[in-house]
Each structure stands twice: as structure tokens, then as C-alpha cells.
Amino acid sequence: MNNKPKTSAFERLKSKVKPHDREFASITLDIVDQIYDILESKGWTQKVLAEKMGKRESEVSRLLSGVHNLSILTLAKLQIALEDTIICTPKRYKTITAAQTSIIPEIPSSTYTPSKKAEIGESNYAMAA
Amino acid sequence: MLLNIYVNKFATITLSNEFIYPRVKFYSVTFEDDVSEIDKFFEKMERSAAESDSSRFIALLEEIGNHRGAKERYFRKENAFGALPPKNKEIRELKLGSFEPIDNWRLYCLRLSDNIVILFNGGIKTTDKALDCPTVSPFFRQAEKLTKLIDEAIKEGNLTLLSGELKIKPGFEIML
Numbered sequence: 001m002n003n004k005p006k007t008s009a010f011e012r013l014k015s016k017v018k019p020h021d022r023e024f025a026s027i028t029l030d031i032v033d034q035i036y037d038i039l040e041s042k043g044w045t046q047k048v049l050a051e052k053m054g055k056r057e058s059e060v061s062r063l064l065s066g067v068h069n070l071s072i073l074t075l076a077k078l079q080i081a082l083e084d085t086i087i088c089t090p091k092r093y094k095t096i097t098a099a100q101t102s103i104i105p106e107i108p109s110s111t112y113t114p115s116k117k118a119e120i121g122e123s124n125y126a127m128a129a
Numbered sequence: 130m131l132l133n134i135y136v137n138k139f140a141t142i143t144l145s146n147e148f149i150y151p152r153v154k155f156y157s158v159t160f161e162d163d164v165s166e167i168d169k170f171f172e173k174m175e176r177s178a179a180e181s182d183s184s185r186f187i188a189l190l191e192e193i194g195n196h197r198g199a200k201e202r203y204f205r206k207e208n209a210f211g212a213l214p215p216k217n218k219e220i221r222e223l224k225l226g227s228f229e230p231i232d233n234w235r236l237y238c239l240r241l242s243d244n245i246v247i248l249f250n251g252g253i254k255t256t257d258k259a260l261d262c263p264t265v266s267p268f269f270r271q272a273e274k275l276t277k278l279i280d281e282a283i284k285e286g287n288l289t290l291l292s293g294e295l296k297i298k299p300g301f302e303i304m305l
Binding site: 008009010011012013014016017018021022024025026029032033036061064065 | 145147148167168171172174175180181183184185187188189191192193196197200202203205
């Protein structure tokens with residue numbers, strides 16, 4: 001007699017989900033959320049973005065569906081249209097923040113004193129803006 | 130002589146443990162003495178979808194359930210449902226969308242909030258418009274009917290949207 005509990009199709013399929021598909025879902029929804037945050041901060045709609053990209057709104061909607069495998073070229077076009085950064089590698093981020101620290105005027109009351117002189121690629125300010 | 134007999138079908142809103150996630154509870158609909166509509170969908174997917182497709186599909190469902198919440202942006206609104214009147218303030222956000230992780234698979238659902246989604250059934254869409262597709266059009270129509278009935282049930286107080294869960298009045302059934 002087989003006493004094994006009956007599993008559902010969902011459970012069986014779930015056990016076969018590939019780690020790279022979980023990573024894909026995470027990355028792609030990060031990108032979608034970032035794009036929506038930028039649109040919201042600019043007060044733009046998907047329609048405005050579509051106009052700036054010279055595409056139909058339905059095409060942009062598909063790009064932002066969270067399941068579209070966005071190419072680097074498409075991401076570049078989106079960044080140009082949005083006039084903002086969607087993705088940034090950790091190395092690039094360090095360079096940008098290091099560059100920002102050099103142009104931020106010093107305010108004595110809020111100046112962080114590093115224990116050593118910052119080198120290129122290092123940031124003294126975690127989120128200098 | 131032709132007899133035209135309508136037999137009402139009854140359904141309940143159900144929630145299986147396997148569809149309870151930290152950020153989202155994915156409910157479904159179960160007709161009398163049957164498995165839930167979402168179980169039928171995944172049984173179909175297990176039989177006929179490529180393993181890579183079902184893997185991506187479930188990975189996305191789990192990412193939303195575990196980490197993101199069912200944000201409106203993740204659901205595609207079906208044009209045919211755009212005309213649904215938002216009569217009740219509480220259900221102004223009602224939208225029926227097709228969850229579209231992979232090219233031709235469609236899972237019709239009703240997103241009630243960031244934490245509550247009711248998953249219906251679906252299949253592989255073979256035409257541009259869902260209503261023209263012999264495979265998914267019955268599920269599309271079923272989803273449309275269920276959405277209207279759930280809308281009424283919310284207005285009548287048989288279903289209440291609480292933060293993070295759906296309160297179902299004991300004994301409540303949907304009559305189709």
C-alpha cells in the first residue's frame with residue numbers, strides 16, 4: 001500500500017523551479033519597480049514614456065510586464081528616454097558615489113571624517129546625493 | 130421537443146496552504162466536488178508546458194508572493210474588463226488581469242489588493258484576442274462571470290477585504 005502523501009501539480013512543478021529562474025524573476029521585477037519609481041518621481045505615465053521612446057503604449061506595457069527578457073540595448077533606450085539610471089553595477093556605483101563626494105561642499109556640522117584618505121573607487125558617503 | 134434546462138453551478142472561494150505566501154494569499158475558486166480552478170490550471174501546465182516555461186511562471190509567482198506583494202503593475206489588464214463599473218468605493222481597484230510570465234500562457238485572475246489575489250484558470254492563448262481563442266475563451270468568460278459575482282458578493286458583504294486576507298461569510302457560495 002502506498003502511504004506517500006499525494007502532492008499537487010503545483011508542488012511538483014515548484015520542486016522543479018530552476019535557481020536561475022528565481023534570480024530572473026527577482027532581477028526583472030527590480031527593474032520594473034525601478035522604472036515605475038522613476039516614472040512616478042517624474043509624474044510621467046507609460047504613455048509619456050512610449051512617446052519618448054517612439055513606441056506604442058502597448059509595446060512599452062509589454063516591456064514593463066515583468067516577464068519580458070529585456071535586452072541591454074532596450075535598457076539603454078529606456079535609460080535615455082527616462083533620463084535616469086535604471087541599473088548600476090556595484091563597481092560603477094562606487095565610482096559614482098566617490099565622484100559625488102568630491103563635489104559636495106563641506107558642511108562642518110555634518111562632515112564625516114574618514115579615518116584615511118578616500119581612494120578612487122571608495123565612497124566616504126554611503127548615499128551621498 | 131427541445132428542453133432548455135439551466136443547471137446552476139455552485140462554487141466556493143478556497144485557499145490552499147501551498148498558495149499562502151508572506152506577502153500574498155492566492156485564493157482560487159472550487160466548483161462542487163471538484164479540484165480548484167488553479168489546481169486544474171497547474172495540472173494542465175504539468176501535462177503540456179515546457180519545463181522551462183512552468184519554471185519561470187512559478188518563480189515569478191513566488192517572487193511576488195514572497196517578496197513584492199501583488200502590485201497592480203505586475204498584472205495586465207484585459208481590455209474586455211475595462212468597462213467593469215467601479216460601483217463600490219471599496220472595490221475601485223478591481224481589475225481582471227492576465228498574469229503573463231511566459232509568451233502564450235494565460236492565467237486569469239482577480240487582483241483585489243496587494244495581498245489578495247483570486248486565481249482562476251487559463252491555458253495557452255493561440256490568437257491575438259482571448260475571445261477568439263478556442264482554448265482560453267471559455268476561461269476568459271468564466272473569469273468575467275466570476276469577477277462580476279465576486280464584485281456583487283463584496284458589495285453584499287458576503288466577502289470582506291481585510292488587510293492581508295479575504296473574510297468569507299460562513300456558507301457563502303457563488304452561484305453561476
